[in-house]
Amino acid sequence: MFTVITIDGPSGSGKGTIARRLAAHYGYHLLDSGSLYRLVALKAIELGLAEDAPELVEIARNLDCHFTKSGAILIDGKPASSELRTEQTGAVASKIAAREDVRAALLQRQRDFAVAPGLIADGRDMGTVVFPEASVKIFLDASAEERARRRYKQLIENGFDANLNSLINEIAARDDRDRNRAVAPLVPAEDAEVIDSSNLSVDEVEKIIRRRIDAIQQ
Numbered sequence: 681m682f683t684v685i686t687i688d689g690p691s692g693s694g695k696g697t698i699a700r701r702l703a704a705h706y707g708y709h710l711l712d713s714g715s716l717y718r719l720v721a722l723k724a725i726e727l728g729l730a731e732d733a734p735e736l737v738e739i740a741r742n743l744d745c746h747f748t749k750s751g752a753i754l755i756d757g758k759p760a761s762s763e764l765r766t767e768q769t770g771a772v773a774s775k776i777a778a779r780e781d782v783r784a785a786l787l788q789r790q791r792d793f794a795v796a797p798g799l800i801a802d803g804r805d806m807g808t809v810v811f812p813e814a815s816v817k818i819f820l821d822a823s824a825e826e827r828a829r830r831r832y833k834q835l836i837e838n839g840f841d842a843n844l845n846s847l848i849n850e851i852a853a854r855d856d857r858d859r860n861r862a863v864a865p866l867v868p869a870e871d872a873e874v875i876d877s878s879n880l881s882v883d884e885v886e887k888i889i890r891r892r893i894d895a896i897q898q
């Protein structure tokens with residue numbers, strides 16, 4: 681038996697940080713599903729392919745990637761480029777992620793991450809589509825302004841240029857696309873606990889989720 685914990689939510693809600701911390705705490709595997717869509721986006725940019733190019737399905741199916749327990753991503757055995765985390769890559773990923781054929785190509789490989797002793801899966805549809813039987817489902821939200829502020833800080837800290845107002849607009853556009861697409865839209869699963877982290881620290885959010893996970897493990 682193994683435990684699957686899903687953490688869904690919009691861009692910048694802090695799910696990545698929380699997922700990494702939980703994976704480290706419980707010694708579980710980590711699936712940062714957004715990276716898979718970002719990797720397909722990077723390949724599309726690199727090869728000059730449009731978001732609706734048929735080739736992207738094959739690319740999605742054949743991605744050779746691996747997440748280390750610390751959250752690092754290895755592509756073809758090598759660390760992923762820093763371009764993976766840019767807003768431009770995120771925006772292209774969000775457009776590609778609206779495609780049913782690309783999502784279908786990534787479905788089984790995401791499920792393959794669920795192995796003992798357990799998995800922390802972060803994304804948009806982890807609790808609704810990929811792992812509907814997960815033991816604990818969290819939907820982590822925060823206001824668009826707060827998420828843009830966090831992203832701004834993160835980008836500056838990582839040495840990227842950033843502009844707060846354009847980030848707010850980009851986040852709003854990406855939210856809109858992710859929430860309103862026909863396939864696997866960003867919505868909390870019916871049995872998810874929704875946590876608004878706008879006024880909570882990372883430590884506080886982690887504590888709330890750990891309490892939930894510890895409760896099911898007793």
Ligand code: DC
Pocket residue numbers: 691692713714715717718770773774777778802803804805806854858
């Ligand atoms: O979490 P992220 O910002 O790295 O995700 C990038 C894009 O990928 C996001 O805007 C929508 C898409 N995505 C998705 O559709 N489903 C997921 N499970 C994860 C990400």
